[in-house]
Amino acid sequence: xxxxxxxxxxxxxxxxxxxxxxxxxxxxxxxxxxxxxxxxxxxxxxxxxxxxxxxxxxxxxxxxxxxxxxxxxxxxxxxxxxxxxxxxxxxxxxxxxxxxxxxxxxxxxxxxxxxxxxxxx
Numbered sequence: 001x002x003x004x005x006x007x008x009x010x011x012x013x014x015x016x017x018x019x020x021x022x023x024x025x026x027x028x029x030x031x032x033x034x035x036x037x038x039x040x041x042x043x044x045x046x047x048x049x050x051x052x053x054x055x056x057x058x059x060x061x062x063x064x065x066x067x068x069x070x071x072x073x074x075x076x077x078x079x080x081x082x083x084x085x086x087x088x089x090x091x092x093x094x095x096x097x098x099x100x101x102x103x104x105x106x107x108x109x110x111x112x113x114x115x116x117x118x119x120x121x
Contacts, residue, residue, distance in 0.1 A: 007075040009068040012110055017061055018047035026119040027062050030087045033057050037118050038067075041075055044092065056084075056100030065099065067108035076109045090119050 018036075020066035025047075032054035038046040050061055060083065070076055073086055077098055083106060084099040094116035100107045 001056050007070065007072065009070050009076065009109070011044070012067040012069045013041075013044045013046045015046045015048055015065040015067060015108065020049070022047045022049060024051050024120075026090075028089055030089075031084070037120060039118060039121065044107045060099075063106050065106035067110055070109050070111055073111050076100070090116075094104075094118060094121075 005034075015038075022034070022036045024040070025036055027034050032051040033056065034049045036047045038044045038047075046067070048061075050056060054061070068076075071097060077086075077100060080100040080102055082098060083101050084097075086096050086098040089095050089097055093113060095110045095112045096110055097110045100109070
């Protein structure tokens with residue numbers, strides 16, 4: 001009998017906290033932060049700058065996260081510690097994302113809308 005097939009996940013970016021305003025930031029209202037487009041960074045880095053009243057934990061803000069593009073969120077969330085439940089990003093939304101904590105690392109799963117890749121793409 002064959003092993004069940006792992007759901008697809010493809011590396012998308014690494015997220016790092018920024019304390020200063022970055023050029024070309026985009027606002028993410030649910031997390032009260034601003035993010036840069038990792039597709040415009042040579043190492044696929046997304047910088048995140050948080051508002052003082054952001055609901056995001058200090059542990060998360062001060063940690064890196066790794067992000068994956070996936071076809072469906074649910075298989076990647078099952079049985080894991082979900083830190084941020086799925087929410088839409090962008091207006092109009094370009095993706096639905098969720099964050100987990102796995103093996104001590106914050107992980108973002110991103111399901112993109114057809115034909116969309118970021119706020120400005």
